[in-house]
Amino acid sequence: MTKGRELRLASRMERLGTETAFEVLVKAKALEAAGRDIVHLEIAAVDALHKGFTHYGPSAGLMELREVIAQHVSETRRVNVTPDEVVVVPGGKPIIFFSILALAEQGDEVIYPNPGFPIYESMINYVGAKAMPIRLREELDFRLDIDELVALINDRTKLIILNSPQNPTGGVLEKIDIDRIAQSIGDRNIMVLSDEIYSRLIFEGEHHSIMSIDGMKERTILLDGFSKTYAMTGWRMGYGVMRPDLATHISRLMTNSSSCTASFSQIAGIEALRGPQKSVDAMRAEFKKRRDVMVAGLNKIKGFSCRLPHGAFYVFPNIRATGWPSKKLADALLDDAGVAALSGTAFGDFGEGYLRFSVANSIENIEKALDRVAAWTDKNL
Numbered sequence: 001m002t003k004g005r006e007l008r009l010a011s012r013m014e015r016l017g018t019e020t021a022f023e024v025l026v027k028a029k030a031l032e033a034a035g036r037d038i039v040h041l042e043i044a045a046v047d048a049l050h051k052g053f054t055h056y057g058p059s060a061g062l063m064e065l066r067e068v069i070a071q072h073v074s075e076t077r078r079v080n081v082t083p084d085e086v087v088v089v090p091g092g093k094p095i096i097f098f099s100i101l102a103l104a105e106q107g108d109e110v111i112y113p114n115p116g117f118p119i120y121e122s123m124i125n126y127v128g129a130k131a132m133p134i135r136l137r138e139e140l141d142f143r144l145d146i147d148e149l150v151a152l153i154n155d156r157t158k159l160i161i162l163n164s165p166q167n168p169t170g171g172v173l174e175k176i177d178i179d180r181i182a183q184s185i186g187d188r189n190i191m192v193l194s195d196e197i198y199s200r201l202i203f204e205g206e207h208h209s210i211m212s213i214d215g216m217k218e219r220t221i222l223l224d225g226f227s228k229t230y231a232m233t234g235w236r237m238g239y240g241v242m243r244p245d246l247a248t249h250i251s252r253l254m255t256n257s258s259s260c261t262a263s264f265s266q267i268a269g270i271e272a273l274r275g276p277q278k279s280v281d282a283m284r285a286e287f288k289k290r291r292d293v294m295v296a297g298l299n300k301i302k303g304f305s306c307r308l309p310h311g312a313f314y315v316f317p318n319i320r321a322t323g324w325p326s327k328k329l330a331d332a333l334l335d336d337a338g339v340a341a342l343s344g345t346a347f348g349d350f351g352e353g354y355l356r357f358s359v360a361n362s363i364e365n366i367e368k369a370l371d372r373v374a375a376w377t378d379k380n381l
């Protein structure tokens, strides 16, 4: 019998955070099961799984896929990448988990965007390193202030995390930002984890990777994957590109955890990268339309003001003028209006005053959500 026995967790578990999107998804599903009609704007849709390879493969991924990825990254980032620099993992997330686990420890500082993908801060804290948030500023279209970055870099800085296009703000770093970030790092032996999972979802401008900058390849871990570009979130397919010696260590973490990425998902990944890319362009055009509808609609709602995000599929309206704290407003919108959005604070302390809406949903549902939020604010503000 386990009843009454204390669960004796390791103390490090207190430092592990979460990703609220998954909790809101569970709550929204529960409300739906209870007969409520919920509009899902919190998480991207998951495509159906289909059959294929069903046995173990190499921890770093199938060679054929690593070759295709090496070629893709060489072309898109204008660097020469070889398959031994590629590690295939189940989704983009394990590259965050493994890179931080492999590189950061007590006494090290890790700089990361805030508001930002919550797993960065969670993992930095989990490994006992010091979390050094860099604020993304609305007035800079949610890019970072380079002078603030320079002020944060010191001898204890081990890793800098960049994310462009960005979750949750939709901010996109420009060429000048990337150049200046590289200059701020200079000759220092600091690694950069460049989370480029939304690299193909840019509506204005181009994607720029710090990996492309002379002298930065050896110090960059590029994270990309299939979840966002090909709506393959449920296939669990992502990869990291990094110097081969680090790739060996990250593969060892794979051997110690999942053994390998599901082989049939990898075959699907090869098809996705090699196949026609028309669907990627079509989805980008579609997300742009949805973004425009969402931003225009939010800007008409009392207390909301929303900048036009240049990438990814999120919008991040400022809701300070409502007078409501973000979390309370997100809860009220789900409970009273049947709209699942996330509080900006789910992405860090600097997310207070904002909500995040995903536009990975139909225009029809986006309009329905906007009507509901507007009706709610009319009644309650």
Ligand SMILES: Cc1ncc(COP(=O)(O)O)c(C=O)c1O
Pocket: 090, 091, 092, 093, 094, 117, 163, 166, 167, 195, 197, 225, 226, 227, 228, 233, 237, 238
């Ligand atoms: C910035 C960012 N990085 C990484 C991930 C993880 O992607 P995956 O679902 O492939 O693990 C996400 C997913 O939301 C994300 O927004």
